[in-house]
Amino acid sequence: MSQPVTHIVGAGLAGLACAVELAAAGRAVMLHEAALQAGGRCRSFHDPLLDRVIDNGNHLLLGANHHALAYLDRIGGRAALESSERVELPFHDLASGEGWVLRPGHGPGWIFDPARRVPGTRWWDYLRPLALPLHGRQARVVDVLAMDSPIGQRLWQPLTIAILNTAPAAASAALLWSVFRRTLLKGPAACRPYFAGAAGLSGAFIDPALAWLRARDVPLHVGHRLRGLTIQAGRVVALDFNDGPVGLGPQDRVVLALPAPVTAELLPGLTVPLDHGAILNAHFRLPVPVPSLPPFIGLVGGVAEWLFRRGDVLSVTVSAADRWMEQPSEALATLLWADIARLLGTPTAPCPPCRIIKERRAGFAATPANAAQRPGARVPGLDNMLLAGDWTDTGLPATIEGAVLSGQRAARLVQT
Known part of the structure; x- marks a missing residue:
């Protein structure tokens, strides 16, 4: 009798994490991907304009992201990540020219040291996030944290937008707390x-996973778009792909990632978060590298929010960027380059070659109402189907950690 097969539909990060977890347990897995390559939003590609490998979008992993780091350790991808020697978050105010470095420490003692705090803030300002979980699941970040204060403008606002891809006036206080309690409060x-x-996100998260799965004979079918499901007696009995149906055995499982x-669309009646937030990314190739810049830096007082340095390429990320999506790429490049040039102290420098990437659906909008629409991993009424994706109810916002966690969770449920 053949071993039951788990069909994972979607080879983004959630689907790959699920496949790796199941294959490691000796389960038979088949991966299906509608695109011609795996990775979804977490991927790298060679850009002909810049003649460099760039990422679809910039992502920062933290030491608290245990599920993502465990995934990388299993597939051998952690070596493709870099980290700074000291644990610090550098910032620069483009309006005032002031720079500072946030240096969290062991225990709460660090908040009493002005040199480790944001300028203009007081130690008791850092206690305010402890109230985030006390206001209920309908509370917004702005209901708890004052955004018009120095710490609000210089720390809570940039962190909220970066973490939740949603402005504080609409963002879920509960989701921000879910990240803060795992990071800032843990040392x-x-x-x-x-x-x-140098190898980009694909070099860490995608290519090693594909090689790991190939070594275990896990097939990946690309260009395989799922168009419908055949359901009988509370079970999925066939997956209807663009090139024909794939029948399921009585013990087979399906994970929609x-x-x-x-x-x-595939599961009418399923409640899902349909409101999404956009992210704007800009990649500039400089004539020469700027090694004096840190590998990443938070920016306030301008349009650019986070800057990442990789060789001679500087990449800018602007989250909650719906207002910029209809602007021409040339105008956006000029606008964002003006912020970078101010940071570099070269305000008259001409704009170098730039690739603008607009992610209109970068992640679900992390509002209280939208977060309440997130389903769990199980599909009501379907015994052999599970869900994965950073938009499912992981307790985390739409992050790499949330995507990996969702895939690993689905894999564990397959095995129960």
């Missing part, structure tokens, strides 16, 4: 930043 090890090295809107 420097939990806050240690990891970022993609697809975007929320696609999943909603």
Whole structure:
């Protein structure tokens, strides 16, 4: 009798994490991907304009992201990440020219040291996030943290937008707390930043996973778009792909690791978060590298929010960027380069070659109402189907950690 097969539909990070977990347990797995390559939003590619490998979007991993780091350790991808020697978050105010470094420490003692805090803040300002979980699941970040204060403008606002891809006036206080309690409240090890090295995100998260799965004979079918499901007696009995149906055996399982809107079309009646937030990314190739810049830096007082340095490429990320999506790429490049040039002290420098990437559906909007629409891993009424994706109810926002956690959770449920 043949071994039951788990069909994972979607080879983004959630689907790959699920496949790796199941293959490690000796389970038979088959991966299906609608695109011609795996990775979803977490991927790298060679850009002909810049003649460099760039990432679809910039991502920062932290030491608290235990599920993502365990996934990388299993597939051998952690070596493709880089980290700074010291645990610190550098910032620069583009309006005032002031720079500072946030240095979380062991225990709460660090908040009493002005040199480790944001300028203009007081030690008791850092206690305010402890109230985030006390206001209920409908509370917004702005209901708890004052955004018009120095710490609000210089820390809570940039962190909220970066973590939740949602403005504080609409963002869920509960979701921000879910990250803060795992990071800032856990000391420097939990806050240690990891970022993609020369091989990009694909070199850490995708290519090693594909090689690991190939070595275990896990097939990946690309260009395999799921168009429908055949359901009988509370079970999925066939997957209807663009090139024909694939029948399921009585013990086979299905994991849908697809975007929320696609999943909603396949499963009418399933409640999913349909509101999404956009992210704007800009990649500039400089004439020469700027090694004096840190590998990443938070920016306030301008349009650019986070800057990442990789060789002679500087990459800018602007989250909650819906307002910029209709602007021409040339205008956006000029606008963002003005912020970088101010940071570099070269305000008259001409804009170098730039690639603009607009992610219109970068992640679900982390509002209280939208977060309440997130489903669990199990699909009501279907015994042999599970869901994975950072938009499912992981307790985390739409992050790499949330995506990996969702895939690993689905894999564990397959085995129960």
